[in-house]
Amino acid sequence: MVRRWGLAWAVALAVVLIVGPTLVRPAMRDDVGGSSVLFLISWMPMVIGMVIAWGLVRAFGRRDELDRRIAAAMDGHPVYRELGWMALLxxxxxxxxxMLSWIFTVYGEQTGVSPDLAMSVALVSRLLFLFxxxxxxxxxxGLTVDGKGTAMPSIALxxxxxxxxxxxxxxxVSVLLIGFLITPHIGLPPPSLTLYAMLVAFTVIALCEEIFFRGMMQSRLELILGRWGGIVLTSVVFAMTYAFIQPYDAVSQLPGIDFVHDTGMAxxxxxxxxxxxxxxWACFRNTWLNILMRVSMFLLILPPDLQIGINQ
Incomplete structure (x- = not known):
């Protein structure tokens, strides 16, 4: 029953979290109305990418066999208990x-947290709690003797x-389309040592997040809710995490008006x-593809706070 209705429940949760802030916050309605074309532009390349992925897997893939390998890798894992641990993490x-933002603000520069310190907060926290x-x-x-603990990393990496x-x-295709649509308005940052350092940092962040949210969380939720139920609910949790950490995160792109507004925008x-x-992830179970997509998106839409000193 849970697996059968998993997608419906996950979609219902997402709709409530979007519609609620839109109804109660005028600023949210203005952002959605004023940015409807922008949302369409940013979503369309990803929809096209999903269609291409579906066609490739249908024509050349062996997804059923791959799904069986994922299920076998999860065999013996207390999935519900592990999902509870993930919520705590x-x-x-x-x-x-x-805490780290407060410490760096108090003992850092008088004007607040510098971009370098802010990125340190993002890196340290993710490395610890997501990796x-x-x-x-x-x-x-805890299964280190019979090798079961290495099954999932072997599949993903x-x-x-x-x-x-x-x-x-x-x-x-998605990256090229997004780049074609948005770079004329935003532009790409010029090459610099600062940019390269930030790309390395964000690659680490993307690795931590994709292993945690897709490799760990989504794989377990798919066993409970089905493929699309797992995808949608993981996406909701992923977005809500960014809504919570927005005030303290160097790479968040949310406006930071208030939590209700940020929830809807997230x-x-x-x-x-x-x-x-x-x-x-559901099609190819290849973490490197997700990391490449995430890093490309970061380069195309560089957080404004991180552009400080980029030409130095």
């Missing part, structure tokens, strides 16, 4: 960013089947993008 992520601790208590799940790299096609931006990331 997300709480830890938010609290860590709050190091989850790998210890979730993916290995050691991609040897050529057809699983066909996901490069929808990624490249669902319309990070949530929509999360559907594409989730579908890529």
């Amino acid at each position: 997300l709480v830890g992520l938010v609290l860590s960013m709050v 190091a601790v989850p790998l210890l208590i979730l993916d290995r799940s 050691k991609v040897s089947e050529p057809w699983r790299w066909l996901g490069l096609v929808p990624v490249v 669902l319309l931006t990070y949530g929509a993008a999360g559907l594409f990331y989730g579908y890529l």
Whole structure:
């Protein structure tokens, strides 16, 4: 029953989280109304990418076999308990960013947290709560003798089947379309050591987030809610996480008006993008494709706060 209605429940939750802020916040209605064309522009390349991914997997893929490997990798894992741990880890992520931001603000520069310190908060918190601790208590799940703990990382990171790299096609097409549509208005940042350092930092952030949200969370939710139920609910959690950490996060793109407003905008931006990331993962189970997509998006839409000193 849970698996059968998983998609309906996940979509209903997403609709409530979008419609609620839109109804109660005039600023949200203005943003949605004034940015409707922008939303269409940003969503359309990802929709096209999803269609391309679907066609490639249908023609050349062996997704059923890959799904069986995922189910086998999850065999023996207490999935519900691990999802509970993941919820606690997300709480830890938010609290860590709050505390580190406060510390760096108090002991940092008089004018506030510098871009370098702000990126340090983003990096340290994600490395700890989305990567190091989850790998210890979730993916290995204490099973180190019989090798079960290495099954999922082998599937996600050691991609040897050529057809699983066909996901490069929808990624490249989506990135090129988004770049064509938005770079005339925003422009690309010029090359610099600062930019390269930020790209390395965001690659680490993308690695942590994609392993946690797609490799760990979505894979488990798919077992409970079905493929699309897992994709949608993971996208909702992904977006809500950015809504919570927005005031303390160097890479967040949300306006920061208030939490209700940011929740709605997070669902319309990070949530929509999360559907594409989730579908890529469901089709190819190749973490490197998701990381490439995330880093490309970061380069195309560089957070304004991180452009300080980029020409130095």
